[in-house]
Structure formats: structure tokens, C-alpha cells
Amino acid sequence: MSKRVSFQHSRRPSLSRVRGAVVAAGLGTSMVLGVGAAIAAGTTGAPGTANLISTGAADSVAEQxxxxAKMAKVAKAEHAAAKKVAKKAAVKKIAAWETPVRHYVLSACFGNDGARWAHKHSGQDFAVPIGTKVEAAHSGTVVKAGPNGGGDGPAYGNAIVISHGNGTYSQYAHLSRIDVHIGQTVKTGEKIALSGNTGNSSGPHVHFEIRTTPNYGSAINPVSFLHKEGVMV
Structure with missing residues (x-):
């Protein structure tokens, strides 16, 4: 009898510990599941925990x-600014000046004198092979085009004069071929002729002038003019 009682007493504490562990594990699982549900639904689990998590999530969403919204506003402003800059660049590009030929060697300069000229040299010579593409230095309207310097005299050979408005004209001489006609509108960089060696010329080149009128005798230094327009010669 004493042995049986002793046996039962020896097992009871062990069973109690097992049951306690099971209950504790169950409570732990319930707490974990309760918190998870609170996060998912915002209403279950411990009331204080659920409200805290729900409020935090709402604040986070609102902040995001x-x-x-702020980033979208900044991006929109940056896009508008970039568009404005691009528009200004496009306008500037349209208004830009350039040299009449792309690849050249500078020869006779404005103001040179000597036996080669009856008067001082009235333009800048760009030495290039015959047949080199000649481009309009700026947009405008052709006012002279043809042999005999387009009306300025045989020394110029085949020549073109373009009006650019505001009392500014450009002239291109000694051409082998003319590809425009009087009254034609041209854009900056547009092909207008081919270089040559016509008229009073000692070798293939393009004689280029900037004038204040369409006629001979009103030329100014074309290199200085182009420099003011941002063109390095």
C-alpha cells in the first residue's frame, strides 16, 4: 500500500508540469496568433495592442x-523646367550663326591690301577645294544671286547675298555653282552653293562678307561679327 501511494505521488508532479507546459504553449500560441490577427485586421487580439498597431499603420500610409505627393510635385516642376530650357536651346539654335563652310583654312583677311585688290580686302577668305558645300551663315532671304558678283561686279565671280534683317547681310563669292534664287528663304546651315574659283581669284576659296546693305562698299569685319555671335573662326 505504501508503495502504491508513493508511486502515485511520484507521478503527479510530473503530470502537472506536463499539463502546465501544454497550457503555457497554448497561451503563447494564442498570443502570437492574436498579435498577427491584430496586425492583419486591426481589431482582434489585445485591445491596446490592436489599436496601437492600427494607428501606426495608418500614420505610416499617410506619411508615405x-x-x-511631394516627390510627384517636384518631378513635375523639374520636367517643366527641363522643357523650358530645351525650348530656349531650340530657339537659340535656330537663331545661331555659323561659318559658310565647315572645314577650311583661313587665307586673306578683312582689311588686307596690296596689288591683288583695287581696294582693301572687304571680306574673309575660306580656302577650300572646288565643289565644297557652301551653307547659309544665318537664316534669311536671298536678295542677290548670279554671275558678275550678283550685280556687284565681275571681280566676285558667281555670288550670293542674303538679307538677315536689321540691316545685316552676308555675301558669298567666287562660287562654282549657285543653288538658290532671288526671293528664296533659307535657314542657317542650308546648302546654297558650291565653292569655286570664279572672278578675280588666285585659288579655290569662298569669299565671305558681312554687310550693312546688300551692296558693295558696306562691308564690316566678318570675323569680329561672328565672334560677337559666339562663332569661333
Whole structure:
């Protein structure tokens, strides 16, 4: 009898510990599941925990929405600024000046004198092979085009004069071929002729002038003019 009682007493504490462990594990699982449910639904689990998590999540979403709205506003402003800059660049490009030929060697300069000229040299010579493409230095309207210097005299050979408005004209001489006609509108960089060696010329080149009128005798230094327009010669 004493042995049986002793046996039963020896097992009871062990069973109690097992049951306690099971209950504790169950409570732990319930707490974990309760918190998870609270996060998912915002209503279950411990009331205080659920409300805290729900409020935090709402604040986080609101903050993110505010940040995204601010970023979108900044991106829109940057896009508008970039578009404005691009528009200004496009206008500037249209208004830009350039040299009448792309690849050249400078020869006779404005103001040179000597036996080669009856008067001082009235333009800048760009030495290039015959047949080199000649481009309009700026947009405008052709006012002279043809042999005999387009009306300025045989020394110029085949020549073109373009009006650019505001009392500014450009002249291109000693051409082998003319590809424009009087009254034609041209753009900056547009092909207008081919270089040559016509008229009073000692070798293939393009004689280039900037004038204040369409006629001979009104030329100014074309290199200085182009420099003011941002063109390095």
C-alpha cells in the first residue's frame, strides 16, 4: 500500500508540469496568433495592442502618401523646367550663326591690301577645294544671286547675298555653282552653293562678307561679327 501511494505521488508532479507546459504553449500560441490577427485586421487580439498597431499603420500610409505627393510635385516642376530650357536651346539654335563652310583654312583677311585688290580686302577668305558645300551663315532671304558678283561686279565671280534683317547681310563669292534664287528663304546651315574659283581669284576659296546693305562698299569685319555671335573662326 505504501508503495502504491508513493508511486502515485511520484507521478503527479510530473503530470502537472506536463499539463502546465501544454497550457503555457497554448497561451503563447494564442498570443502570437492574436498579435498577427491584430496586425492583419486591426481589431482582434489585445485591445491596446490592436489599436496601437492600427494607428501606426495608418500614420505610416499617410506619411508615405504625403512623401509621394511631394516627390510627384517636384518631378513635375523639374520636367517643366527641363522643357523650358530645351525650348530656349531650340530657339537659340535656330537663331545661331555659323561659318559658310565647315572645314577650311583661313587665307586673306578683312582689311588686307596690296596689288591683288583695287581696294582693301572687304571680306574673309575660306580656302577650300572646288565643289565644297557652301551653307547659309544665318537664316534669311536671298536678295542677290548670279554671275558678275550678283550685280556687284565681275571681280566676285558667281555670288550670293542674303538679307538677315536689321540691316545685316552676308555675301558669298567666287562660287562654282549657285543653288538658290532671288526671293528664296533659307535657314542657317542650308546648302546654297558650291565653292569655286570664279572672278578675280588666285585659288579655290569662298569669299565671305558681312554687310550693312546688300551692296558693295558696306562691308564690316566678318570675323569680329561672328565672334560677337559666339562663332569661333
Amino acid at each position: 502618401a504625403a512623401v509621394q
